[in-house]
Amino acid sequence: MSPTPIRITVGELVARFLEACGVQAAFGVISIHNMPILDAFHRRQQLRFVSARGEAGACNMADAYARVSGTLGVCVTSTGTGCGNAAGAMVEAITAGTPLLHLTGQIESPFLDRDLGYIHEHPAQLAMLKSVGKDAFRIRNPETALATLREAVRLAFTPPCGPVSIEIPIDVQKMEMDLPADLAPLAVPPVQPDLAAVDVLAERLLKAQRPLLWLGGGARGAVAAVDRFVKMGFAIVTSVQGRGIVAEDHPQTLGSYNLQKPSEQFYETVDAMLAVGTRLRSNETLNYRLKLPATRYRIDANALADGRGYTNEFFLSGDAQLTLDALADRLEGRMKIDPQLTRDVQSARAESATLVDGTLGPYVKLKNTLAEVAGKHIWWVRDITLSNSMWGNRAPVLDHPRAGVHALGGGIGQGLAMGVGAAIANTEHGLGRKTLSLCGDGGFMLNVGELACAAQEQADVVFIVMNDQRYGVIKNIQDDIYGSRHAYVELHTPDFAQLCASLKVKHLALADPAHSKAVLTEALAASGPVVVEVDMAAWGPFAAKFAGPPKKKD
Structure with a gap:
C-alpha cells in the first residue's frame, strides 16, 4: 500500500523549492497577493524573510545578497504597483548580471487579462517584467508550478546571469497539490570551451x-x-x-x-x-x-x-x-x-593612485583612514555618489572577488538597501566580514525607509553618509556645462542624528578630518546599523571637480 501523498499549496511549494536551492534569506514586502508564499516561509522557518519598507529596496537587498553570497537572490513583491516599484532595481540586477528570482503576485485568474480595471491589476505586468529582466513567466496551475520555478532559476544562473520574474495569481498560490518527490533545481552546466x-x-x-x-x-x-x-x-x-x-x-x-x-x-x-x-x-x-x-x-x-x-x-x-x-x-x-x-x-x-589622491583634497584623509581602520576584510558597498566616483571605486584595497558591491547601472539611492542585503548575506552564510556602505545624502534619502528595515533586522552595516546637502555630481556638471545655473540640486536633508535616534540607530558625526580614526574605529566596533555622517560643509571641497563619467579629451 503506497503512502498517502502529502498535500501542500503552491505557496508552500515555492518555499520548499527555494530551500532546495540553498536559499537562506529572501527579501520583500508582504501583501494580500503574496501571503500564501510568505505564510509558508513563516510556518516552515527554514529561511529568513527580511521585511523591506519598499519593493525597490527589497530587490536591491536581494541583489546584494546574491552578489556577496554567490547564491540565488530572492525578492517577493505584490502585484501591480508593488511589482512595478521593483523595476528599477531589476534593471540594476540585470546590468550587474545577478542571478535573482523575483516572485510577484497577480489578481485572481478568472479576472486576468480582461481589461476590467480590477483592483491591483497591472494589465501588462508580464510584459513589463520581461523588459526589465531576462525573462518572466506566469504560473497558471499547480501542475506546471515546479517546472516554471526550475526554468526560471536555470535562466537566472545561465550566463549572462540576471533576474527572472514569476507572477503567480493569488488563487493559484492557494491551490493544493501533491508534494513532489524531487524538488532539486535544474543543473546549469558551465559553458565548455572549444x-x-x-x-x-x-x-x-x-x-x-x-x-x-x-x-x-x-x-x-x-x-x-x-x-x-x-x-x-x-x-x-x-x-x-x-x-x-x-x-x-x-x-x-x-x-x-x-x-x-x-x-x-x-x-x-x-x-x-x-x-x-x-x-x-x-x-x-x-x-x-x-x-x-x-x-x-x-x-x-x-x-x-x-x-x-x-x-x-x-x-x-x-x-x-x-x-x-x-x-x-x-x-x-x-x-x-x-x-x-x-x-x-x-x-x-x-x-595612478597619486593622481587620484591629488583630486581629493581633505577627503584623502577619509580614504586612507578607512583603509587603515577597516582593513581588507570587508564588504565594500557603494551608492552612486561623488566620493564613490572619485575614490570608492578604486579604494580601499579589496581581496575577495565578491567584496565590491556597487550600483553598476548608475542609479542613485540603491546603496542603503544593498548594504542591508550584503550584511544579511554575511550573517546568514557565516562569512565573517564587516559591511560598509558609502552613500551620498541625496541617495540615502531616496530609500531612507530602509534604515528602519536595517534597524529591525539589526543588519551589521556601517553607512558612511557623505552629506553636502545637494546632488554634488549634478551641481558640478551644471558648473561645467550649464554656466553654473544650479537648478534643482540643493536638498533639504533631515537632522540625521535625530532621525537615527528615532529609529534607535547609532549615529556618529564626523565634522573634522582629524577625528576620522576615532569615529571610524568606534563605528566598526559597534554591532547593528551605524550611520557615520561626514559633514562635507565642514570638511571643505574636493581638490578637483568630478562632473560625470570621464571622457577622452581631444
Whole structure:
C-alpha cells in the first residue's frame, strides 16, 4: 500500500523549492497577493524573510545578497504597483548580471487579462517584467508550478546571469497539490570551451612577453585559474565589477586603476591583452576611446560579447574558470615574460593612485583612514555618489572577488538597501566580514525607509553618509556645462542624528578630518546599523571637480 501523498499549496511549494536551492534569506514586502508564499516561509522557518519598507529596496537587498553570497537572490513583491516599484532595481540586477528570482503576485485568474480595471491589476505586468529582466513567466496551475520555478532559476544562473520574474495569481498560490518527490533545481552546466580554439589562443599568447589580463565580473568565479596566470607573471587590471579577483595589493595588479593616464601609458607597452568576463564598459574606457593594447583577445561565456565595445583579434566562448585553466595548462612553463613587467605595473599603479589622491583634497584623509581602520576584510558597498566616483571605486584595497558591491547601472539611492542585503548575506552564510556602505545624502534619502528595515533586522552595516546637502555630481556638471545655473540640486536633508535616534540607530558625526580614526574605529566596533555622517560643509571641497563619467579629451 503506497503512502498517502502529502498535500501542500503552491505557496508552500515555492518555499520548499527555494530551500532546495540553498536559499537562506529572501527579501520583500508582504501583501494580500503574496501571503500564501510568505505564510509558508513563516510556518516552515527554514529561511529568513527580511521585511523591506519598499519593493525597490527589497530587490536591491536581494541583489546584494546574491552578489556577496554567490547564491540565488530572492525578492517577493505584490502585484501591480508593488511589482512595478521593483523595476528599477531589476534593471540594476540585470546590468550587474545577478542571478535573482523575483516572485510577484497577480489578481485572481478568472479576472486576468480582461481589461476590467480590477483592483491591483497591472494589465501588462508580464510584459513589463520581461523588459526589465531576462525573462518572466506566469504560473497558471499547480501542475506546471515546479517546472516554471526550475526554468526560471536555470535562466537566472545561465550566463549572462540576471533576474527572472514569476507572477503567480493569488488563487493559484492557494491551490493544493501533491508534494513532489524531487524538488532539486535544474543543473546549469558551465559553458565548455572549444579546446581546438584554446590551442590557437595559447599559441598566440606564447609570443607575448608583456601580457595583461583584464578581468571583469564574469571572472569572479575563476580565482584559482587567474592565480595560475599571476604565477606565470601576467599583469592584471580589473573592471570595477572585477575588483578583488586578485588581491589589490598584489604587486602585479593595477587594481581598478584602469583608465588613469599612467595606466593608459602602460597599456602601450603591453603586447597582448586578454579580456575575461568583461564588457569593457563606457565609463571604464573613456567612452570606448581609452587606448587599450593593440593586440586584444577575449574570453566570455556569452558568445555575443565577441567584438562588443572593442574589436578583438580572437574570441573564445567559455566559462572563465574552465577556459583559463585549459589555457594555463598549455602556457605554464613556456611563457617568457619580461621581468620588468611587474615593476612597470607597480609604477603605473602608484602614479595612478597619486593622481587620484591629488583630486581629493581633505577627503584623502577619509580614504586612507578607512583603509587603515577597516582593513581588507570587508564588504565594500557603494551608492552612486561623488566620493564613490572619485575614490570608492578604486579604494580601499579589496581581496575577495565578491567584496565590491556597487550600483553598476548608475542609479542613485540603491546603496542603503544593498548594504542591508550584503550584511544579511554575511550573517546568514557565516562569512565573517564587516559591511560598509558609502552613500551620498541625496541617495540615502531616496530609500531612507530602509534604515528602519536595517534597524529591525539589526543588519551589521556601517553607512558612511557623505552629506553636502545637494546632488554634488549634478551641481558640478551644471558648473561645467550649464554656466553654473544650479537648478534643482540643493536638498533639504533631515537632522540625521535625530532621525537615527528615532529609529534607535547609532549615529556618529564626523565634522573634522582629524577625528576620522576615532569615529571610524568606534563605528566598526559597534554591532547593528551605524550611520557615520561626514559633514562635507565642514570638511571643505574636493581638490578637483568630478562632473560625470570621464571622457577622452581631444
